[in-house]
Amino acid sequence: MSSHQSPIKEIEWIGSTVIARVSGDIDLNRSPQFQHGLLELLDRKPRRIVVNLAEVRYMDSSGIASLVKLLSRTRKAGLNLRLAALNDQPRKAFEITLLDTAFEIFSTEKEALA
């Protein structure tokens, strides 16, 4: 996968919820674009953001930090952020850093939209 390709491969709106579907490894190489793409979602004034990580097989602390920054911004703005469909490695990384309890994490995108 090209490092120049945005990790956010698809954005979909359902009502006032924006869904960002992410793909590929999120590491130091791609986290700047990942964070930029995530924070751009705020400009679109959603009520809720769902980040679908089903196609992310690997995420390091720089990727997690991008999501923490988005969480901080959404909290300040009174918005709701949900993560969906984490694979084993990203889920473990969240658990190791104890951030699995800071985020609302759902098994599937459908559950996150309920």
Added chain:
Amino acid sequence: MMWSEQAPISLRIFSLPAQLPVVRAAVEKTCELLGFDDQTTGQVVLSVDEALTNIIKHAYKSACDRPIEIELSVLETEALPALRISLRDYGCWVDPSLIRSRDLHDIRPGGLGVHIMKNCMDSVDYRQADGGGTLLTMTKNLPVQAREA
């Protein structure tokens, strides 16, 4: 044993984030061949990735043209044999007392890499390298079946 201290696997990369997936793949394959389970392999791979990220961001201040040497070997000791991973950089020395995990209850970006390494590896040791820079050595004890092989 395949990779004794006398026959390590050596990798040399530049401080380019785009080269990190290559190192991750090599570490993953090494762990697989040594008999680590998937979960432990994931911990080792993530720890090496976090160490390299810290070198690039802090020791080299995101410069892309500086060398990083990585060495994988099996450390045979009288106690537990272990996979030993050494990472050598030639950047700014960072006082180990300043390299510490932050309070994880303080939810903010950054500072997670050291916590991950200390949590996932059996030992993490920073020391000033001869000639400047830092030598980071991490170990992970081998699984029981590999010790008996």
